Amino acid sequence: MIKKIKNIINKIINFFSTIYILCKIYLYYNIKNRYEAYNILSVYGDDDFFNKPCPEDSSNWKDKLTFKWVERIIFVGFFRAPLNLNDISDLPSSLKVENTAPLLKDIIFNDSTIPLIKHIYSKFLPRNYIATGLFVFVSVFSFITPLILKNFLSYVEKIDEQKHIYIGIIQCFLLFLSSFINMASQQYSYWFGFKTSLEVKGALETIIFEKMTKLSNLSKKNYNIGSMLNLMSVDTDFFQYFFCHYYIEIFLFPIQILSLLGFLIYVIGIAGFVGFLVMLITIPLSSFLGTQISKNLSTSMGYADTRISLTGELINGIKFLKQYAWEKMFCERIEEQRKLQLKYLYIRIIYWVLVQIVTQASSGLVLVSTFTTYTLLGYEVSLEIAFTSITILQNLRRPIESLPDCLHKFISLIASAKRIETFLQSSELQNQPFIHNQSGLNDILIRNINFNWNEHNLKLKNNKNNQNNNQNKRSIILSSGEQFEITNDFTFDGIDIQDDNYDYEKEYKINYNNNEEEENFMTDCLLKIKPLIKDRRLQQQQADYQDLLSINLPPPPSENVDFKAPKGLLTIISGGVRSGKTSLASGLLGEICKAVDKSSPDSVNSILSTIQQPFLQSTSFRENILFGKPMNMERYIKVIEACCLAPDLLAMGEGKDLTEIGERGINLSNGLKHRIQLARALYADSDCYILDEILSSVDPEIANYIFQHCIKGMMKGKTVILVTHQIQFISSADHVVVVDNGVLIQGTYLELLRMGIDFEMILKEKENRIEKQIVQLQEDEDYYEEVEILDFTMNNNNNNNNNNNNNNSNFNGNNKLKRSSISLPKGISIESIISKDFDQTTIEKAKLFVQEDRNKGDPGWIIYKKYIRMGSSISFFIFTCIIYLTSQIILLLSDYWLQSWASHDRLNVSEPTDVHYLLIYLAYIGGFVFTLGVRYLLIAKITFGSAETLHRSLLKSIIRAPLTFFEQNPVGRILNRFGKDISDIDILLLDCFSDVLYCGACLVTSIGIIIYISPYIAIPFVILIAINYIFQLFYNYSVLELKRIQSISRSPVYSLLSEVYNGLTTIRSFGQQERFFNMMKDNININLRVFFYNFAVSRWIGIRVEFLSAIVVLMSALFSIFNDNPGLSALGVTTALGITFNLNWFMRQFGELESRINSVERVQSYISIPKEKETNEDEFIQTGFIWPSRGEIEFKNVEIRYRPNSIATLRNFSMKINAQERIGIIGRSGSGKSTIGMSLFRMIECSSGSILIDGDDISQIDLKRLRSSIGIVPQDPFIFSGSIRLNLDPFDQFTDNEIWEALSKVKLKKMVSTMPMKLESLVQGGDGLTIGNKQLLCLCRAILRNSKIVLFDEATNSIDFQTTRLIKQTIEENFKDCTILTIAHNIDTILDSDKIAIIDEGELIEFDTPLNLIKDSTSRFSKLIKLNNNQKNKLN
Known part of the structure; x- marks a missing residue:
């Protein structure tokens, strides 16, 4: 019996031995000839399995018990090649x-x-x-x-x-x-x-x-x-x-x-x-x-x-x-x-x-x-x-x-x-826009709005209203949780406020056109404005501009404010820093908590908005505009034209509108980001648009083009609510809302003028400053003669005259004026820069994102x-x-x-x-x-x-x-x-x-x-x-x-x-x-x-x-x-x-x-990814303790590409800047202005050419030393989570007195001193600060750094004129001994510069003193002055 058992065991051993040998031979053959053995997969087919149902669902019980149904993936992974997502069934x-x-x-x-x-x-x-x-x-x-x-x-x-x-x-x-x-x-x-x-x-x-x-x-x-x-x-x-x-x-x-x-x-x-x-x-x-x-x-x-x-x-x-x-x-x-x-x-x-x-x-x-x-x-x-x-x-x-x-x-x-x-x-957000279509009037009409910045206060207020107020109210509660402060940016002149029974309606000559609803609405507004005007008038007599810009603790919320936007017309919301413009727009969108009674009328069909910080997806240019909507080529082309995006598409090269955009638009200029989000809203074809500061980030020429062709063009007949501090457009509005200290003052442009809001005076002050600067330039040159461009009363008949034979004394042989910033070159149609086919070659050229490493x-x-x-x-x-x-x-x-x-x-x-x-x-x-x-x-x-x-x-x-x-x-x-x-x-x-x-x-x-x-x-x-x-x-x-x-x-x-x-x-x-x-x-x-x-x-x-x-x-x-x-x-x-x-x-x-x-x-x-170009320590230029000591900058035939195969952003760029010179750099969005600053910090290395500072090639300077030696106020101010001190002095290099002195210079000392923890007060990513305040903090950083070279990269684009004036004043007082580069598209920002550089398509087309450029009526700069003059005449 035992012998039989042993024989059985021996046979079992021999059986397994034979199986092992056969498996070894089979396995060796298939490993050696894996791709030849691919025919084993024919039983499973060679299709894309991504959309095929799970094989487990159709398997019998034996295959489920042994998991045989998953063997296809195992065999594909072994015999064919590395598995990919398409090999995996549903x-x-x-x-x-x-x-x-x-x-x-x-x-x-x-x-x-x-x-x-x-x-x-x-x-x-x-x-x-x-x-x-x-x-x-x-x-x-x-x-x-x-x-x-x-x-x-x-x-x-x-x-x-x-x-x-x-x-x-x-x-x-x-x-x-x-x-x-x-x-x-x-x-x-x-x-x-x-x-x-x-x-x-x-x-x-x-x-x-x-x-x-x-x-x-x-x-x-x-x-x-x-x-x-x-x-x-x-x-x-x-x-x-x-x-x-x-x-x-x-x-x-x-x-x-x-x-x-x-x-x-x-x-x-x-x-x-x-x-x-x-x-x-x-x-x-x-x-x-x-x-x-x-x-x-x-x-x-x-x-x-x-x-x-x-x-x-x-x-x-x-x-x-x-x-x-x-x-x-x-x-x-x-x-x-x-x-x-x-x-x-x-x-x-x-x-x-x-x-x-x-x-x-x-x-x-x-x-x-x-x-x-x-x-x-x-x-x-x-x-x-x-x-x-x-x-x-x-x-x-x-x-x-x-x-x-x-x-x-x-x-x-x-x-x-x-x-x-x-x-x-x-x-949760009650995600219903607070914009309603009032039957009868057909206007957007909201009455008795209550502003509040705290949910707890909201509950107390609602309880009090429920007990003491039997009226049927509708409220918007603004509870973003931010610290909020509103300043007085507007004057109220020409109103006798001593008599409480003063007849405002008669004085303002308001015509209600026999409209009882409108009369009631305006009467309510006037009753609320009357005591506020009195308070503001008394305050204005004692206030100076520094106090107006200071930020205090949040004042008690204003209550029972009315808002109106006529249906199918343009309403502009304007106001000063922290006046609540953006918050009002957010409330209208439903982005801020609100309590609404059940009797609210029906909402309008659709509302679309653009925001101050543009949201762009990490996808193609086209998809960012379509935003999930089906393609309508005819409308798509019109939107591209109306938003002035055609020249930008041309600059994107062979990828055309399929070119991928980096996350948050990191590879785009700020102006282009805003125009893309505007195009997205326009393409969606809404009933109502709320546009928040879309014109502040583009140059005046493009801003005017967008206002005429988009807002007053394709959006005509739509209800448009434009939030802006650019008051030159206010006269074109059908209805104007001024936000001041949480109070809405509104009416037509003429009605607000009768109320004492003098828009023309503010614009005149701005233009007088330009004129004064030009006169000063003339006096400095010891040259005063009649120059056609200085006639600020001239008509703008030649405003659109594009002279292609522009000469500049500083550019011998360059007799060609670059193309207009708002049109395509002759012979190029907009259809030719839009991709019709999705061929693989075009898609590859359009790619920005790399696939994740695997x-x-x-x-x-x-x-x-x-x-x-x-x-x-x-x-x-x-x-x-x-x-x-x-x-x-x-x-x-x-x-x-x-x-x-x-x-x-x-x-x-x-x-x-x-x-x-x-x-x-x-x-x-x-x-x-x-x-x-x-x-x-x-x-x-x-x-x-x-x-x-x-x-x-x-x-x-x-x-x-x-x-x-x-x-x-x-x-x-x-x-x-x-x-x-x-x-x-x-x-x-x-x-x-x-x-x-x-x-x-x-x-x-x-x-x-x-x-x-x-x-x-x-x-x-x-x-x-x-x-x-x-x-x-x-x-x-x-x-x-x-x-x-x-x-x-x-x-x-x-x-x-x-x-x-x-x-x-x-x-x-x-x-x-x-x-x-x-x-x-x-x-x-x-x-x-x-x-x-x-x-x-x-x-x-x-x-x-x-x-x-x-x-x-x-x-x-x-x-x-x-x-x-x-x-x-x-x-x-x-x-x-x-x-x-x-x-x-x-x-x-x-x-x-x-x-x-x-x-x-x-x-x-990720540890092994390429690093920024480092210079070997032995190759460092041995700079002195103070470097740069003079601040001289020279660009020598610089060429810069963001990617190896992309179009050069700067081409053959040469420019010499002497020590302590103030250089203004202007150009259309995407022309290469910001790339100059990027190259100066070696954020992008030069493809060819060199950049010298004080005669030293910056490519041979230690990166940390280079970047820490140059001051900057960026176009998108970034405030990190942490204290005020951390945002100004992260390395504890300065004393408290030095920090307070710098804050005082930018008029933020009062704001910070009223905060509970002073310099240690936390600002979570800049929450509670306006863009203007963020820019002032960035300016404060530059003052503390005390660099010989300071770059202002479109630092005043998104802030109002008065804050811009403050920044200019601070620069003049604190950077006298510095070399200043100011990148801008607002003329008044750079007019007082020693020289002005005009950039177009990555090339320097004009570089001279402002006066010389103004005297040359064919120069690009003189044309920009004319455009500014045209806007002034229109307001008048």
């Missing part, structure tokens, strides 16, 4: 967010009293009854294997005469089946649990995004982009991980533990109860440690939020940081938050090590206490008792080790749930080596591995000693006593616990050090990256590295590395002891390892690419989140929330799709490895039948059963490790 419909989000959406938004976790359990648990049933089955089945083993060990202990071989074989196969069914069931439970986790993750991400689109402005201030990214990534990942593994097990683990302990008591008697008491001690200890882990993790996440927010601010303001040379300061701020985060992560690691020691040692301690008690009670430890107990404890290992982790994850989940719940309960193939040891070296050294890691292996050898020796104890002959007096065996066993367990603590401390040191180094290196790499990197990579993509990837490196890699080393050590020692016990088993072991290798080879090629695609698929989610967050006002104005919501759902579904197939491939390999592991158990059991040493046989089988669990856990955690190491790979790819 997500099952049940997992799509369209079907999962409504489960949470309804109950969360309607009932916020029920906890979020309870919501999820109530909705998703019933949907996944299969997963629940499988988890229960696995728990129950965990009793079967120890019971079968108990009977098998009883069989092994019998003497040969009492054994029946067939019984032993049957029990061997029962062990095989019980092991395989148990572990396979776990695979299926993971699979269905994973599906649940995807449903939860997708639903949460969807409702978080939807909620974000509804946030009020006050709520938005509480949730910056860093917080939003953490909610969408880290917090939802906690839910995914928990619901993937623990959402059922958290209830089953305690039951499973108690049941197995009961079984242990059944096997070993009362001694098992002692083990149970030890277990009771370790569980609360582990729970306490887990709570501490969660507490410190939660605290670290708070600092991570701040860190990511600061990082986002750094990326958004990188241009300004580089210009100010403040990168170091911002890095220090981020590193400070990082250190605080790491401090709590370090504490978390200490608790984590203690948890690992307690949980890992608990099974040994339970065993020791059990056997000690069993021995002291006088019982003998037999093989059946010992190894059945060991098997029970092995089954107990997972629930015991996992329960604290499960509780820890649950506590962390509660923290994340609270964060999400708090966010979901934030106040490594291909197995990263191998290289990425692991880089990661380890960042935290320690290779030798230190090898030592750590040896400690892991040593601890498991000690544990295995304890099991070996236990079998010796159970097998020794107690009747032989020469044998050691049970006490001796017990003491040695205790020594083994003590050694194991010691090495346990050492190994976890060592691996924690490696991972913690690597995490610290990776973040530091990533941050340094980002701040040293050239500006083009930020143009080509969306903010969300970059923040993904600092958010999700760094979070994985900080937290998850420690667990993954530790588990892989632990399971690997277990497998090595287990296989070693099995082969030692039964050497013949090495043969089937080799075969099984070979088969496993084949499976792994197929698996690795696919899973690595899937994990990379999975990481990349996250970036569009975060990029869109960041984009929508920054453009909420525009998106809501255009009613595009649904479109962006659908885009986000698509992005989330794609991300979940990759998750789904990645996990499916892991289950494919998992179920096969489980089968191979069960075969190992079968082989070990079969060989043990014929072993003469029952003790070793029992040890071999028990160890083989442990291999099943360890191999399964190893596969799971190794896959997790490879997934997380991809984060290291992604971070590493």
